Amino acid sequence: METDSDILAEYVEESREHLNHIESIFESIRKTGESHPDSINELFRAIHTIKGSAGFLGLTAIGTLTHAMESLLDSVREGRLTMTPDITEVLMKGSDMLADMFDDVSKSGEFDINDVVVTLKALNSGEAPPAAAPAKAAKKTAAKAAAAPADGASQMSVSDVLAKFPELAGTVPQPPPAAAPAPAAPAAAPAPAAAAAPSSQALKAAAAATDAKHEEFLRIKVDLLDRLMMLAGELVLVRNQQLMHLEQSDATLRSITQSLDSVTTELQETIMRTRMQPIGSVFSRFSRMTRDLARKLNKTINFVTDGDEVELDKNILEAIGDPLTHLVRNACDHGIEPQADRDAAGKTDPPTVTLSAYHESGQIHVDVKDNGKGMGHEAIRRKCLEKRLKTEDELARMSENDLLNLVFLPGFSTAQVISDVSGRGVGMDVVKTGVEKFGGSVSLTSVEGQGSTVKLRLPLTLAIIPSLIVQSGEERFAIPQVNLEELVCLYDKDAFTRIECAGAREVFRLRDTLLPMVRLREALARQRMFDEDALSEVTEQNSEARKELANKFKEAEESGHSMHYSLNFAVLRSGGLRFGLIIDRIHGSEEIVVKPMHRAVKSISLYSGATVLGDGKVAMILDAAGLARHYNVRDVSGGKDQKKQKAATEEGAELRSLLLFSNGGNEQFGVSMQDVKRVEAIETSTIERIGSQEYVTLDGVSTRVVRLEDGLQVQSSSQPENMFFLIPQNARKPYGLLVEKLVDSGHYEVKLNKESYKTDGVEGTALIKKKMTVLVNLEQLMQLVDGMWYGGNV
Amino acid sequence: MSQEEIDPAQNSVMQMCTFRMANRLFGVNILDVKEVNENTNVTPIYHAPPDICGYINIRGQILLVVNLRETFGFDHGHKTNVSAGGKVVVFKPSVDEPFGILVDEVCDVVSVEHSRIVDRRAGETNASSEAARELRRAKDGIVFGVCPLEKELLLVLNARYILAKQTVKSSEMK
Numbered sequence: 001m002e003t004d005s006d007i008l009a010e011y012v013e014e015s016r017e018h019l020n021h022i023e024s025i026f027e028s029i030r031k032t033g034e035s036h037p038d039s040i041n042e043l044f045r046a047i048h049t050i051k052g053s054a055g056f057l058g059l060t061a062i063g064t065l066t067h068a069m070e071s072l073l074d075s076v077r078e079g080r081l082t083m084t085p086d087i088t089e090v091l092m093k094g095s096d097m098l099a100d101m102f103d104d105v106s107k108s109g110e111f112d113i114n115d116v117v118v119t120l121k122a123l124n125s126g127e128a129p130p131a132a133a134p135a136k137a138a139k140k141t142a143a144k145a146a147a148a149p150a151d152g153a154s155q156m157s158v159s160d161v162l163a164k165f166p167e168l169a170g171t172v173p174q175p176p177p178a179a180a181p182a183p184a185a186p187a188a189a190p191a192p193a194a195a196a197a198p199s200s201q202a203l204k205a206a207a208a209a210t211d212a213k214h215e216e217f218l219r220i221k222v223d224l225l226d227r228l229m230m231l232a233g234e235l236v237l238v239r240n241q242q243l244m245h246l247e248q249s250d251a252t253l254r255s256i257t258q259s260l261d262s263v264t265t266e267l268q269e270t271i272m273r274t275r276m277q278p279i280g281s282v283f284s285r286f287s288r289m290t291r292d293l294a295r296k297l298n299k300t301i302n303f304v305t306d307g308d309e310v311e312l313d314k315n316i317l318e319a320i321g322d323p324l325t326h327l328v329r330n331a332c333d334h335g336i337e338p339q340a341d342r343d344a345a346g347k348t349d350p351p352t353v354t355l356s357a358y359h360e361s362g363q364i365h366v367d368v369k370d371n372g373k374g375m376g377h378e379a380i381r382r383k384c385l386e387k388r389l390k391t392e393d394e395l396a397r398m399s400e401n402d403l404l405n406l407v408f409l410p411g412f413s414t415a416q417v418i419s420d421v422s423g424r425g426v427g428m429d430v431v432k433t434g435v436e437k438f439g440g441s442v443s444l445t446s447v448e449g450q451g452s453t454v455k456l457r458l459p460l461t462l463a464i465i466p467s468l469i470v471q472s473g474e475e476r477f478a479i480p481q482v483n484l485e486e487l488v489c490l491y492d493k494d495a496f497t498r499i500e501c502a503g504a505r506e507v508f509r510l511r512d513t514l515l516p517m518v519r520l521r522e523a524l525a526r527q528r529m530f531d532e533d534a535l536s537e538v539t540e541q542n543s544e545a546r547k548e549l550a551n552k553f554k555e556a557e558e559s560g561h562s563m564h565y566s567l568n569f570a571v572l573r574s575g576g577l578r579f580g581l582i583i584d585r586i587h588g589s590e591e592i593v594v595k596p597m598h599r600a601v602k603s604i605s606l607y608s609g610a611t612v613l614g615d616g617k618v619a620m621i622l623d624a625a626g627l628a629r630h631y632n633v634r635d636v637s638g639g640k641d642q643k644k645q646k647a648a649t650e651e652g653a654e655l656r657s658l659l660l661f662s663n664g665g666n667e668q669f670g671v672s673m674q675d676v677k678r679v680e681a682i683e684t685s686t687i688e689r690i691g692s693q694e695y696v697t698l699d700g701v702s703t704r705v706v707r708l709e710d711g712l713q714v715q716s717s718s719q720p721e722n723m724f725f726l727i728p729q730n731a732r733k734p735y736g737l738l739v740e741k742l743v744d745s746g747h748y749e750v751k752l753n754k755e756s757y758k759t760d761g762v763e764g765t766a767l768i769k770k771k772m773t774v775l776v777n778l779e780q781l782m783q784l785v786d787g788m789w790y791g792g793n794v
Numbered sequence: 795m796s797q798e799e800i801d802p803a804q805n806s807v808m809q810m811c812t813f814r815m816a817n818r819l820f821g822v823n824i825l826d827v828k829e830v831n832e833n834t835n836v837t838p839i840y841h842a843p844p845d846i847c848g849y850i851n852i853r854g855q856i857l858l859v860v861n862l863r864e865t866f867g868f869d870h871g872h873k874t875n876v877s878a879g880g881k882v883v884v885f886k887p888s889v890d891e892p893f894g895i896l897v898d899e900v901c902d903v904v905s906v907e908h909s910r911i912v913d914r915r916a917g918e919t920n921a922s923s924e925a926a927r928e929l930r931r932a933k934d935g936i937v938f939g940v941c942p943l944e945k946e947l948l949l950v951l952n953a954r955y956i957l958a959k960q961t962v963k964s965s966e967m968k
Contacts, residue, residue, distance in 0.1 A: 234854035475837060524840040598849075598858040599891050600957045604841045610849055610856050618837040618849040618856055 011053050012105050018046040019102070020284065022095050026088060027287050035076075035083040043091075044073045050098065061109045062101055068120035069094045075124050090119050096288070222314070225274055232268040233593065233612070239264045240616070272464070277317055279357045279366070280308030285321075286328050290353055293332040299339065299351060301332055306356035312364055316458055319438050320366070323431040327368040327454050328353060330428075335372035335452055345449060347371075363674075364458045371451040377403050401749065404444050408432045439465075439482050467592050468570065469619065471585035472520040476619045478592050478611055483624040485571040485578065486745060487586060493553060495567035496546035504536035505634075508569070508580050511744070515571065517580045518631045520622075523606070530632040574624035579633045581622075590614060594621060605630055656750045658775075660743040660768065661724065663708045665715035668743060668773045670766075671726065675778045679742070680725040687738075696725065696736070703727070703734040708776070711761045711785045728778040735782050744769070760784050810904045812948060813883060813897040816868040819948050820897075821904060821941070826953045828886045830900050833859075847896055850882065857884060858893040860956055865936070889953045904948065911939040911950055 025043055029035045051066035069091055075081040094116050101108035239260055246257055283305040294301040312320075336351045354369040380403050384390045389409055390398075398406075407428045431454075432442050439459045446452035459465070459482075467478040468487075488510070490498055499508050499517060506517040522538045523530075530538075549565065556563035569580040592611040597604070605626035613619050657673040680698060687705055688695050694705040705725070709716045717723070717740045726737040754764040757774060761781035765774050810821030811830075831852055836859055838848040845864035849856050859882055884894040935955035941948045 230854055236854075238853075527841045595856045598856075598893065600858060600893070601839055601842045601846060604839070606841055607839070610837075612851045612854060612856065616851050617835050618851045620837065620839065620849075 008057060008105065011057060012102050015050045015053075015102055016099070018050055019095055019099050020281075022046050023288060024284050026092050026095070027284070029083065029088055035088075037077070040073060040077050040083065044070060044077055047073060059105065059108055061111055061113055062098065062105075064117060065094055065098060065101075065113045068117045068124075072120050072124040081124070087123055090116065090123060094120065220274075225271070229268075229271050229275075232264070232271050235264050236268060240614075275314050276311040277314050278308060279310050279312050279317065279364075280305070282317055282321055282324065283308055283355050283357075286324065286355060289325070289328060290332055293329065297333060299332070299336055301336055302350050302352040304352055304354045306354065307358050310357040310359065310364060312458065313460065316438055316440075320435070320440075320456065320458065323434045323442075323456070324355070324366070324368065326428075326431050328355070331368055331370040331372070331452070335370035335374075337373045341373070345373075364460060366456040366458065367453055368456075369451065369453040374448040374451050375404060375407070375446040376448050380404065380406055399749070399751075401445070401751070404446055407444065408442065439480075464591050464593055466589060467621070469587040469590050469613065470520075470568075470570065470581075470583040471587060472524060472583050476587060476613065476617070477520070477583075478590070478613075478619050478621045479570060479572065479581075479624070480608075480621065481589070483572045483574055485573050485747075487568065487570050488580065490567045490569075492563070492565055493550075495565050496549045496553075499542075499546070499567075501539055501543060504532050504539055506539050506542065510571065510580070513578075515578060515580045516633050517569065517582060518627060518633060519582045520627075521582075521584070523627060523631050529630055535632065572624045572627075574628055577625075577628050577633060579628055579631075581627070592619075592621070657745075657747050658750070658768070659726070659745045660773065661726075661739040662741045662743055663714065664717040664740050667714055668768070668771045669708065669714075669739070670748075670768060670773045670775050671737075671778055672775075673745065675729050677727045677729045680727065680736070682723060682725045682738075684719055684721055684723055698725075698727075698734075698736075701734050703736050705738050706735055706782060706785050707738050708781075711781045712759060712774075712776075714774075726778070728782065733782075733786075737776075737778065737781070750775070806908050807905050808908060810906055810948070810950065811883065812901040812904050813881070814899040814901055815897050816863055816866075818868075819901065819943070819946055820862075820951055821906070821948050822883070822885075822951050822953050824903060826885050826889050828884045831882045831884055831894070833880045833882050833896060850894075852884065855892060857882075858891070858957075860893060860895045862895050862897075862936075862951075862956070865956075885953050890957050893957060895956065904943065906941050906948070906950075911941045 022043055025039045029039060047066050047070045051063055051070055054060075054062040054066060072081070072087065072091065076083050076087065081087065097111065097113060097116060101111055239257075242257055242260065246254060287303050287305070290301050290303040331353045336353065337345075339351075342351065349371060352371050355366070356369070357364060357366045359365075377400055381395050384395060384406055385392060389406065395403070408431075409429060428444075435442050435456055435458070441457045443455050443457075444452065445455070466481040468481060468484055469476055469478055471477070488508075499506055501507070502514070506519075508515045508517055519538060519542070526534060528534070553563055553565075567582065568584075568586050569582045570586075572579055572581050590613065592613070594609045594611060596602075596609050597607055601607075606623060607620045607626070608623035609621045610618055611621055658670040659673050659676055659679075660668060660670045662668055682696055686696055688697075694707075695702045696705055697703070703725075707717065708714055717738070720740060724739050724742055726739060728735060728737070748766075748768045750766045750768070752764040752766055752775065757765045761777055761784045763775040763777045765772055767773070809824040811824045811827045812819055812821040814820070831850075834850065836848040836850050839846060842848070845861050847859040847861045850859055851857070880896055880898050881900050882894040883897055883900065884892075935958070936951055938950045938952040941950055
């Protein structure tokens with residue numbers, strides 16, 4: 001048997017795949033209510049494959065069960081039976097049982113499969129469809145159903161007798177028709193089942209299998225793919241070297257190099273894609289889960305999925321399984337209310353749990369939605385007070401959204417809380433941390449009485465992350481973009497006057513908040529964690545340096561020279577903590593491939609990994625949380641209340657990162673930060689006009705200038721000399737939006753109002769910084785303006 | 795264990811890749827060596843133990859480079875200029891996670907009979923506990939033994955223990 005263990009493992013793996021497939025077919029049959037002959041064929045083939053190897057491996061129980069399922073399917077296939085819901089039900093039961101058996105295949109023989117096998121056989125032999133009633137009965141007791149076809153008219157009486165005298169059924173040697181198939185099946189089926197397979201049935205199945213679609217897939221080991229990916233990376237570097245040493249004069253060589261270049265790029269992209277898998281593979285497992293849960297909870301729950309084809313990195317797919325399980329279970333258990341309550345509330349729509357996935361601004365969104373009872377703000381408020389998570393005062397100042405998102409607080413989620421409050425919150429903080437671990441985020445919206453939606457935002461892939469490359473001393477470091485909020489550059493005098501000392505720490509007043517500062521150079525130089533002494537030492541040294549610098553400036557001023565100096569820092573966020581990281585230089589952004597740290601240096605908290613930069617040099621990836629810990633950063637942003645409220649806002653359902661701007665007049669606009677690639681300051685005199693269109697040249701590319709007033713009914717700009725040019729992230733053509741003034745950027749809680757100002761190119765309006773702000777949809781606006789131009793020309 | 799150790803009984807002749815470091819001759823089992831590379835562009839890892847030079851990139855793979863001079867204390871606290879010249883002996887993945895050691899110069903491949911290697915660890919078997927023995931072995935086990943050649947002594951290193959020491963160190967630090 002030991003020699004077979006590999007074969008067995010492979011068999012189990014394969015069979016699981018088949019079962020998944022079977023599951024999805026059943027789902028579609030259930031959904032549409034009808035069965036296509038093709039899907040029946042597919043079911044048959046899958047079951048048959050499982051059966052074939054089961055016999056070969058001596059797994060008699062699996063063999064027996066699959067044989068019975070197969071026979072039944074064969075009857076359906078040949079039109080002797082029609083696919084009634086009862087048949088579907090029992091087949092599904094069979095495949096569920098198979099799945100259980102494969103969980104521990106060595107014990108598969110211990111499963112009690114008799115009931116199902118008998119039912120299957122009974123349904124199969126029920127040649128003339130024995131109406132609905134007996135078929136239903138078949139599900140309940142094998143004996144009844146088995147008796148039915150054989151006994152014809154007297155069936156009811158037999159089963160009645162049996163039902164009334166269950167002990168009789170046990171002691172009396174069973175009604176013959178029932179007894180025969182039950183024990184006989186396991187005895188007769190084992191080897192013969194498989195051995196007898198090469199009958200006409202098997203041949204037919206084999207013939208059918210050859211033209212099956214499953215040849216399109218190949219099972220590949222993940223480490224092989226990883227290796228392939230690494231090799232592609234090496235190839236890229238070789239190509240880079242080749243490009244560097246290329247003699248420009250040699251035309252043939254140049255064209256060869258060019259094709260090498262494009263092939264390499266394509267190769268790399270393709271290999272990246274192999275890691276991407278449709279999210280449907282994760283979704284499909286929930287259909288069974290909801291079905292089981294619904295049965296257990298005595299509810300009928302519709303399970304709907306949308307966007308199954310959306311692709312995600314394999315690692316992320318694996319990681320979201322657990323959070324999603326949590327959420328779906330919550331939705332079924334606590335979200336959807338019992339039918340009686342629904343009726344009482346006058347809800348006529350069927351109870352539904354929806355899982356949907358879609359792309360939005362470079363991220364994948366997954367929504368778990370139910371149309372159940374939603375969450376009561378009042379109940380949350382009460383529970384928070386009871387648990388002393390918040391004070392009454394704090395709660396009073398919270399928006400409804402903030403309140404809702406309190407369920408993500410650790411400590412909110414204990415079993416009692418759930419049943420008391422609204423039935424939500426089991427491990428919501430677990431879900432949150434789980435999703436945040438790989439760079440995603442969670443938010444919750446809910447309308448009492450109408451249902452709740454949990455939104456997950458996930459990165460496309462873990463392996464490649466956009467990041468900012470900065471320099472400190474001689475070395476370059478990568479800062480993941482997810483941690484990065486903004487970059488600040490202080491010029492000349494500001495560099496030494498704006499950074500202040502607060503106790504032993506350096507702080508910077510960024511707009512309304514105090515930002516603790518971290519000097520990367522110092523953090524790198526000191527291996528021990530910073531204590532107060534180290535901090536004050538650093539602060540002192542730097543204030544000395546600042547004084548010196550101030551003196552130099554003074555001298556320069558006095559002697560009439562102009563002196564320039566600048567200081568850069570990046571505002572990083574990790575968890576609820578924000579701090580400024582002072583760096584020597586900013587190099588720009590790069591997409592990096594993250595490699596884990598070597599075992600021997602893994603314990604260093606400063607880094608989350610390493611990467612190879614474009615020029616082939618290794619750079620360390622900074623870990624914002626570790627850096628903050630090492631530097632002993634504390635929140636200096638003010639009072640406790642403010643902090644807590646901020647924490648609550650961070651969890652806000654519609655917390656969005658926006659860039660706010662104005663365009664003449666006092667109208668305020670905002671765009672999603674994710675949609676903006678970069679912002680250029682331009683002089684309006686450089687704008688050229690061609691016909692009715694305006695262009696500005698950026699990096700040698702003529703970029704079309706779009707003005708807000710071109711597409712929207714807003715005030716025109718007063719055309720000052722200096723304006724700003726927003727370049728969108730995913731534009732198909734070189735475009736940019738010209739705006740007059742940048743107001744601010746940051747995370748704002750957005751409650752989108754889609755009604756008050758509705759026009760194309762606009763998402764809606766929201767109250768931001770106490771001002772009505774029009775949220776512009778860049779892509780739509782560009783299309784709109786483009787269309788008008790073309791419309792005008794044609 | 796038997797696979798990790800250099801088993802004297804198994805093979806009487808062992809081929810050593812030898813290299814020079816601080817004017818001493820060292821050797822490692824050639825079967826552990828993957829390749830020898832130029833030492834280029836080391837990225838330092840701040841906060842790493844002193845005998846870790848940093849990372850280098852060899853054809854897209856990130857490799858940890860260890861400076862054994864520091865490990866053995868050859869430079870008496872002088873910080874070696876790791877980016878200047880030298881070679882990196884890269885070990886096979888079977889030895890450890892990808893790493894290499896910085897050497898001054900790579901010399902010949904030498905065949906050595908096992909019987910000629912004097913095992914330094916022979917007297918260390920009476921350590922008090924298994925854990926203590928393990929720790930000691932990790933610390934001292936880098937030098938497997940000494941082998942007298944015609945002109946000089948060859949220090950035989952066991953590559954598998956080079957970073958084992960690091961792991962012990964970092965766990966000590968915690």
